[in-house]
Amino acid sequence: MTDYLLIQALNGLTIGIIYAVIAAGLTVIFSILRIVNFAHGEIYMMGGYFSYFAIALFGIPPLLAVIAAMLTSFALSILAERTLLTPLYSPTTERKGDYGILVTFGISIFLRNLALIIYGPYPLRPPSFFAGALIAGPLIMTWDRVFAGGAGIVMLAALIWFMQRTPWGEALNAVSQSRESAAIVGIDDQRFYMLAFGLGGALAGGAGALVGPIYSLSPSMGLIPDTQAFAIVILGGMGSVAGSILAGLLIGISESMFIALFPDPSRSLTYAQAFSLVILMIVLLVRPTGLFGRVHTAME
């Protein structure tokens, strides 16, 4: 039993890292554009399929396919941002919050149903990154999970490096603190809205590509990770990247413990989906500013 729990905890850890990547993308978008992106789960789903088709159609090796998925998700996000989100920056748009909610919700409906037509409703499973499993004593873990966890950590580290050590990252941070002040010191905010939305999408797409071989791909795969990412972002504090990473791990592990310990195994899988939703509802009720929230990124 303890071995089983330990394996579940390790699985939860890798999934938690993936959640953290998704949530970090959501956080970047939120802290710059000040919108809650309801289409984030669908970009994650698209990333999974992009990676699958990069492998299946063009014969790209799985590792490069992850990068290809990130690039295409980046491009897709920027396309969505340029065509649909520009009214958010215009002073003549009334009630921008409502606009953001409805438009991103519309994008999610559009992409999910488009995926249903293009890819079909049947789950697809991309090839493994590395076949086989890591066996250490009683612990067994597939190499895909190990790789996904490792690659997720690399993505998060790269994000933190980018945000804190590069001029573009600093400019993003400046825009997130105050649009007006950033404009005064000569930062073209339009460019950085684009960059932030693209960056968030690339992280979601990368996470989707990593998850592909572990779970399989389906058009509705984005729904649950999307709410999980929301729970993580809010628990970690809106706008705090480090907070989302911690909260991601916390939720990943507690979720797999919930599955392992749920008394009725026939229902544990469906109720596991409800787990993160209930967490999200509790967090929204009890501590909407999260554990590590920053004041200036509060939602208007």
Added chain:
Amino acid sequence: MRALSWCGGLALAASVLAFPFLVNAYWLSVGVLAMFYAIVTASWALLAGYAGQFSFGHMAFVSLGAYTSGLLVKWFDIPVPLGMAAGVVVCAVVGSGVGFVGLRMRGPYLALFTVAFSEVLRIIFVSEVEITGGSGGLEVTPLFHTRSDMPSYYLGVVLLAASLAVMLALVASRWGLFFRAIRENEDAAAAGGVKVMRFRVLAFAIASAFAGLGGGYFGHYIGILTPDIGSVDQMGLVVAMAVIGGAESIIAATIGALGLEFLVEALRSYGQWRLVLFGALLLLTMRFARNGLLALAWEQVRRVDRMRTSRRAREVGE
């Protein structure tokens, strides 16, 4: 202009009443569904468009009303109208509960909370197979034991008309003014003496009750209920109907729902493309005509009318 809108209204009412005599059985059943979507969309427009509370859990209340009524009729053998009334009451109570806990949330937080609520409810309906029949569906006593859909259709017309009358009276009253004041600026409304808490909860409870009414009607018409009615995609369809018609006007949203439901069926041969199309139409409407296509069309009519009046004035002047 006034005459024009009266004529339009009368023509619409006449075509709604004469509809069953003009079409075959298939399109009549589409008409019944259109009535259902119109009730649900109008009440969502009341909640989101008027009161400014973006709930993505509206279809959850539809399924709650439908399952409550279906199960009560099945277990206790009560008459169907009583079951539907019970569904409305349950939705009003749960709706005021959700509205109350949602009080501390604004905008996107409330939207997130209601999405989560809606999915949790759907998962419960899927999982508790012994009670709800799960994804296999729950058999529900039909409303009318006739072969024709005509009684169901006219009941739908009556329910829709009554719902619209209540909602329109509501938004024309002081309460409607309070709803809009809260939508525009909560703090300013509170400073102006509006009891923000009370009216936010009230808006939620009323809209949810209408969703429950729609749900009960739908369940007893369709005869078999699945948790899918409360899915996010169904919610997307209702949001698309409201936004494309015009979410800030209950009448526009209703017409949007009626129009889109018929469009859905007319495009049936395109199957899956429909939701993609509506997603795209929703996005285009939001991007370029935020007040809805109906408001856009109305604006055009008025412009033509103004031009004609001014030309006539000029001619008279000369």
